[in-house]
Amino acid sequence: MNKDLEFLTRVIDEKSAKILDANDKIWEYAELAFHETKSAALLKSILKEEGFALTEGDAGIPTCFTGTFSYGTGKPVMGILGEYDALSSLSQKAADPHKEPLKEGAPGHGCGHCALGTGALAAALAVREYLIANKKDGTIIYFGCPAEEGAGSKQFMARAGMFDDVDFVYSWHPATKNAVECNHSNAIMGANFYFKGVASHAGATPYLGRSALDAVELMNVGCNYLREHMIPEARIHYAYIDAGGTAPNVVQDHATIRYEVRSPWVYQVKELFERVKNVARGASIMTDTTFECELSMAFTEYLPNNALAAVADECLQEVGAPKWDDADYRMAKEFLNTYPATTLENIKSQIIETYGEDRLEEILERPLDSEIHPFNPDKIKLTAGSTDVGDVGYAAPTLNINIATACIGNVGHSWQMVAQSCSPLAHKGLLTAAKVLALSCIRTMDRPDVIEAAKKELHKRNGGHYTCPLPDSVEPPLDTY
Structure with missing residues (x-):
């Protein structure tokens, strides 16, 4: 392990108790789009405690905020995206592979944004410590982004110019595999x-x-x-x-x-x-x-920034997959077996496509991704989903990374995802994601050639400026969407 990764790992491990506690609290709050009051307050309190300057109510959204820390000249400016909104009607007991809501009809973190927000927070804290310890010029900004599952916030943030002076942005998402996301979203x-x-x-x-x-x-x-x-x-x-x-x-x-x-x-x-x-x-x-x-x-389509992807792919290889143990594999298998036969058949096809037919039984027995899948810019594929991260990617060079926090084959926006998002699977995944994000930031900040290439790629994509897909007259629909 190189010295930079060793430093970041130590910082994140030291802060892990605070970060995991925040994940579990936000999971319990399970607040819907534009109403993530307690979740945002908790994240802001940690940022303030850790020496970040706060802005609140950004882009006309009460639960949107930034936490900023600068050292020296403050250049380059690095961004990390955090989300923390839940989905309606998905309440489920934590880490329980039997469908049992905590409260019937209540919201639940069916996309793992509790882990997304806190893993991103841990990365921002680690980068701050790195800048101070190494007397490095730079700025790290944690962007608190609400309502991804609703009408979104990042397009309003981008329209307000919040990413205009940011040199590059990294994000991550809870997933079933470990890879720099190689997708083009709708x-x-x-x-x-x-x-x-x-x-x-x-x-x-x-x-x-x-x-x-x-x-x-x-x-x-x-x-x-x-x-x-x-x-x-x-x-x-x-x-x-x-x-x-x-x-x-x-x-x-x-x-x-x-x-x-x-x-x-x-x-x-x-x-x-x-x-x-x-x-x-x-x-x-x-x-x-x-x-x-x-x-x-309205969200703009997401495309990975290939210049950033090359750096993040190396960092992901260095950090490695989450370190699963036998208890984790047993839990993952229990969750996998909750799916009906038709869904399991589809999952088996996905396993064969990803790991090969000869590994099907092995993966079904131990259904957690324990390897890194290399990024290939020639194999970017269209996916049916959408994300407001796409709008950030048209305002500043942006890249999303996927880290496993749930069993292979897990279906998102499900009670199974809710349960796993407050379990050792999500805990290990989000801490791994924090290390990858932090290492990617500090590697990129030391590579002006990468930053320049990433910006050229952005300019080719957006023609030199971000254009919001919504007219200026459309305000965030805080109570109507």
């Missing part, structure tokens, strides 16, 4: 469609009513037909937000539906979204109702 755009009609007695005078619920249902029919005539990589999702009441003998004079569309590139998302709006317009004409489209969220 761009996404979402809106609430509010339909207004006329109420009337559905039995006596239905002809006097104009049903907003009919309009919503016709919009769904239209979008179902639209699906045949869009590119196969695109997606259209919807959810009823307001069905207009519970009385069937009243013509519903109001109804709200939320639509989100995804495509590989922002320009494709914008085009598809306009087609969805046309469907809504047609539904309102057919039902003699009116509608209002409230655009609330």
Whole structure:
């Protein structure tokens, strides 16, 4: 182990009790998008205690903040992203491979953002200690980013210029494998469609009513037909937000539906979204109702910065995978076996694709990733998901790293992920991620050639400036999305 990694490892290990306690507390808080009050407060308190200067309520979002520490000239400026929001209706007991909510219908950390935020925090603390101990010029910024599972925050942060003077940014995400993320995520755009009609007695005078619920249902029919005539990589999702009441003998004079569309590139998302709006317009004409489209969220597609990826890949190889023990493997196997047969068959196919058919039984018996999968810029593949990290990647050179915190084959946004996010699996994974992020930062800060190459790559991608996919008139939808 080289001296820099040895130093960072010692710092992170010394602070591990505080970091793991923060993970478990944020896991317990399980706060939804834009309402992560206690989670943000805990992270801010640790940053302040560790000598970081704080800003709060950034980008017009109460739970958005930064923690900044500078030494010497303060150059280069390094960023690390932290998230801490949970998902609705996924409550589950910690480390328990039997489905049992702590509180029925309550939120849970089904994407592991408790670990993401605290692992990133540990990395920022370690980089600060490194700058001081080695009298190195530089600035480390911890970006507290709420609402990734909601309407997002990073596009609003980028639009506010929060990443303009940052030389490079690293992030990580809880995962089932250890690798610099080699994915191109979809761009996404979402809106609430509010339909207004006329109420009337559905039995006596239905002809006097104009049903907003009919309009919503016709919009769904239209979008179902639209699906045949869009590119196969695109997606259209919807959810009823307001069905207009519970009385069937009243013509519903109001109804709200939320639509989100995804495509590989922002320009494709914008085009598809306009087609969805046309469907809504047609539904309102057919039902003699009116509608209002409230655009609330949009993420730019994420692509890895290859210059940063080369450095982070080396650092990941040096740090290595989390050090699993027999108890960890037993726990992972218990969680893997909670999935139904059809899901397990799909998981087996994924295992064969990643590890080879000859290792299938070995992996099923010990389903935790114990190796590092090298980054290959020639094998970047499109994935269906979306993340507001993409917007950071169009504002500053940015890279995401995946570290295993759950069993191989684990399905995200599930009760299984909630349970594993407050277990030894997540604990070991987040501390490993902290070491990789910290080492990547200090390696990159000493490589002006890498920073320059990363910025050239960014300029080629964004044309010299970040363009937010949302107009300036769209504010963070703190209570409506």
